[in-house]
Amino acid sequence: MEPYELRSDDDAVLLSAPTAEDVDRITEICQDPDIQRWTTVPSPYAWADAEGFVSTVVPGGWRDGSPTWAIRVPDDGGTRLVGMVSLSDVADGKGEVGYWLAPDARGAGVMSAAVGLVLDEAFGSLGLDVVQWRADLGNWASWRVVWRHGFRKEGTVRALNHSRGEWLDGWIGTLRKEDPREPVAPWDGPTAERTTGTAAAPPSPRDPEALVRQFHDTYALPVVEDRPDVDRSRIHMRMALVAEELAELVEAVYGEQAGAEMSSAFTRAVAADDGTRDTVEAADALGDLVYVVYGMALECGIPLADVLAEIQASNLSKLGADGRPIYREDGKVLKGPGYFPPDIARVLAGHGLRPRG
Numbered sequence: 001m002e003p004y005e006l007r008s009d010d011d012a013v014l015l016s017a018p019t020a021e022d023v024d025r026i027t028e029i030c031q032d033p034d035i036q037r038w039t040t041v042p043s044p045y046a047w048a049d050a051e052g053f054v055s056t057v058v059p060g061g062w063r064d065g066s067p068t069w070a071i072r073v074p075d076d077g078g079t080r081l082v083g084m085v086s087l088s089d090v091a092d093g094k095g096e097v098g099y100w101l102a103p104d105a106r107g108a109g110v111m112s113a114a115v116g117l118v119l120d121e122a123f124g125s126l127g128l129d130v131v132q133w134r135a136d137l138g139n140w141a142s143w144r145v146v147w148r149h150g151f152r153k154e155g156t157v158r159a160l161n162h163s164r165g166e167w168l169d170g171w172i173g174t175l176r177k178e179d180p181r182e183p184v185a186p187w188d189g190p191t192a193e194r195t196t197g198t199a200a201a202p203p204s205p206r207d208p209e210a211l212v213r214q215f216h217d218t219y220a221l222p223v224v225e226d227r228p229d230v231d232r233s234r235i236h237m238r239m240a241l242v243a244e245e246l247a248e249l250v251e252a253v254y255g256e257q258a259g260a261e262m263s264s265a266f267t268r269a270v271a272a273d274d275g276t277r278d279t280v281e282a283a284d285a286l287g288d289l290v291y292v293v294y295g296m297a298l299e300c301g302i303p304l305a306d307v308l309a310e311i312q313a314s315n316l317s318k319l320g321a322d323g324r325p326i327y328r329e330d331g332k333v334l335k336g337p338g339y340f341p342p343d344i345a346r347v348l349a350g351h352g353l354r355p356r357g
Contacts, residue, residue, distance in 0.1 A: 001065050006117045013113045014079055015069035017062065018054050022070055025081045026050040029102045033346070038139045039100050040163060065126075066090045071114045073105065085114045087122055093129040095122060099145070111145050116181075119149060123177045133173040136161055138317045138338030140189040143171060150182050151175045156337065169337065189319075206305045208290075211312050218316060219325040219333045231277040236270070242289075306347050314342040 003017035018026065027050040029035065036043040058068045068086035072079035083101035097118060101111045122128040133151055135142040143153065151173040160170030175181075204210065216223050222234065243266035251259025297304040320326045320336040328334050345353070 001062050001067065003062050003067070006069065006121055008113050008117060012073065013110060013117065014072040015085065015114060015117055016072060018058055018068065018070040018081070018084070020051075020054055022081050023047065023050045023054055026053065026084075029081075029083070029100075032103055034103070034141075035100045038136060038142065039098075041100070043164065061086065061088070064090070066095065069114075069118070071099075071101070071105075071110065073110060082110060083114065085111075085118050087118060087126070087128075087131070090126070090128070093127065094132065095126075095128055095130075096132045096134065097122075097146070098133075099142075106141075112148055115145055115149060119175065119181070129177050131175050133175075134161060135171050136163065137169045137171060138340055139171070140316075143173070144187075144189060146173055146175070147183055147185075147187065149175065150179050150184055152179075152184060153188075208308060211308060215312070215315050219318075221333070228279050228283060229277075230279045230282045235277075239270075240266075301351070303347070303351050306351070307342075307344060310342045310344060310347050314340060 006015040007013070024047070027045065027047045030041050030045040030050065035041060036045065042049045061068050066086070066088045068084060070081050071083035071085055072081050074080075082105035083099060085097070085099040087095040087097055089096050097115060099111060099115060105111075119131060122131050133142075133146045137156060147153070152175070153171055153173045155172065156169060157172055158169050159167035160172065161168045213223065215221070224232070243263070247259045247262040247266070250262045294304060296302075297307075315333075317339050318326070318333055318335045319338065326334040326336050
């Protein structure tokens with residue numbers, strides 16, 4: 001099979017085989033942490049990896065009937081490469097779709113349009129009967145693309161995908177030639193799409209309240225708007241969470257024994273509860289806590305906005321296998337099978353933190 005182009009009707013998306021001229025751009029895009037996390041590209045990613053991909057992997061795939069296209073969008077009279085989409089392991093009327101997209105092109109419908117073109121081609125001139133999709137558990141962005149095109153998520157498979165030397169649990173989905181090319185089930189992921197079916201821009205990591213509000217919306221947690229009042233049924237759970245994080249901070253700075261002392265002090269404080277519920281003083285203390293926490297981050301050189309973005313991604317991965325929240329008896333959100341912990345060390349390393357030892 002010789003490489004050929006695909007183009008959207010409005011010329012907003014062009015698919016063509018990547019060439020040697022794209023090596024620098026591919027190298028640049030594949031530095032993105034999300035691409036390295038969720039795809040099988042090498043990590044770290046070097047210029048030689050992109051050169052090998054363009055000179056060997058891509059031509060070999062086209063010869064074998066498993067095409068790879070570069071996704072290009074209009075740019076200053078020409079086009080700019082923003083991603084990649086492919087049909088791999090094409091055989092016996094079946095192939096697997098895969099893709100990645102540059103961060104600066106996300107959220108504009110580019111990948112949805114590109115995958116749509118590939119599906120048209122797969123079920124058209126390529127004569128496929130089934131297109132399959134796979135992703136690591138928790139890769140909601142990848143699922144959102146094919147969900148819009150009518151893929152059915154067949155379920156979670158243990159040890160489905162091999163990545164970085166280990167076997168990871170994953171999702172698998174399928175679309176048959178005769179299936180409708182529109183969502184066949186409500187969105188089950190952790191964004192506003194859960195109820196609207198439309199993409200929502202993520203909150204800015206510089207707006208902590210918006211991040212937490214998104215978390216509450218996703219996990220159906222209370223957002224009270226009637227009046228300020230700390231005499232609420234969940235106040236004890238909330239106070240325990242604050243104390244838990246404070247104990248972790250004390251332990252991180254002063255050591256394990258100091259953290260245990262802080263936890264014990266909170267236990268004694270709860271035992272001494274006299275029923276006082278001063279909303280004004282509580283509001284003042286909460287505001288001061290936010291202020292001094294940001295002040296500590298500034299004085300320690302900690303990029304709190306980037307840390308919050310990493311924590312947010314982790315928090316939104318806690319949904320259960322059925323796409324629904326899992327709660328502890330006291331209402332705290334628990335971790336589902338797709339949960340991944342925040343990689344704070346990676347975030348700080350990007351700002352110059354040197355490994356200990």
